[in-house]
């Protein structure tokens with residue numbers, strides 16, 4: 620029996636849940652309190668960030684049968700493959716396996732990070748109350764007077780997240796451009812084949828389909844003419860594997876956008892660009908470990924949250940477009 624420590628909405632967590640279900644391993648989830656992480660402090664399983672700092676992170680698993688505790692989704696999938704080889708998620712042969720691992724680490728380090736950063740930005744700017752529901756679930760009911768409190772605490776949480784993930788630098792860090800490039804590389808790869816590596820479904824496909832979820836919140840990508848086949852590929856995988864088509868934050872934001880009739884879909888600096896996109900590379904780089912760009916935000920972030928939130932609103936560079 621495996622215990623999975625999770626934030627239920629995390630796309631890296633969904634990657635592990637999907638692998639556990641695919642292999643038919645028995646598991647149970649522990650929902651971790653995002654600020655204190657008190658449910659997992661006894662585990663001693665910190666993840667190294669790009670900054671060199673260590674952090675308790677989800678997904679983390681504790682396999683009670685072997686006593687193993689591991690963090691990081693790709694390392695967890697590697698452990699599951701070695702310990703529970705049925706149903707296999709790795710291809711046959713050392714070369715194909717190495718290629719598949721390269722795709723997984725690259726997806727974790729590019730798509731996974733950029734999609735998370737831009738989706739949190741979008742929620743913070745469009746309806747921060749959703750963040751309160753995710754980060755302090757017992758406090759907020761969107762349908763009563765608590766909703767206003769939810770929006771206020773959501774704005775504070777959004778401000779803190781904007782520092783943690785550098786939302787105010789989205790333009791200068793070229794996050795939209797880099798994510799677009801990454802999605803075009805993938806779309807190109809899947810243009811001529813059914814799976815990322817080899818002839819059957821592997822952990823690389825599972826990683827891609829799971830990590831694409833936050834992209835679905837971003838109108839700029841959702842309506843991108845060169846990405847529709849990639850999104851259809853993902854939808855059909857979710858259906859075949861009976862994974863959730865839409866999760867809580869997608870449904871919540873969709874309903875709010877429908878009611879208002881708009882979404883922040885205009886990325887102003889991109890809609891003004893001359894069409895001078897770089898050619899799409901055919902190769903992805905070699906990686907040894909997954910990157911993780913989370914930043915440390917100091918000891919009293921909640922006090923500065925509202926100021927960070929207002930700064931983001933003033934500088935985001937996103938404009939309204941009709942929805943749907």
Ligand SMILES: N[C@@H](CCC(=O)N[C@@H](CS)C(=O)NCC(=O)O)C(=O)O
Pocket residue numbers: 626629630631653674675676677678690691692693727909910911
């Ligand atoms: N590369 C890691 C990324 C894990 C990660 O960044 N997890 C986030 C949630 S999506 C986390 O737990 N962050 C800790 C925090 O926000 O304090 C993986 O693939 O598991």
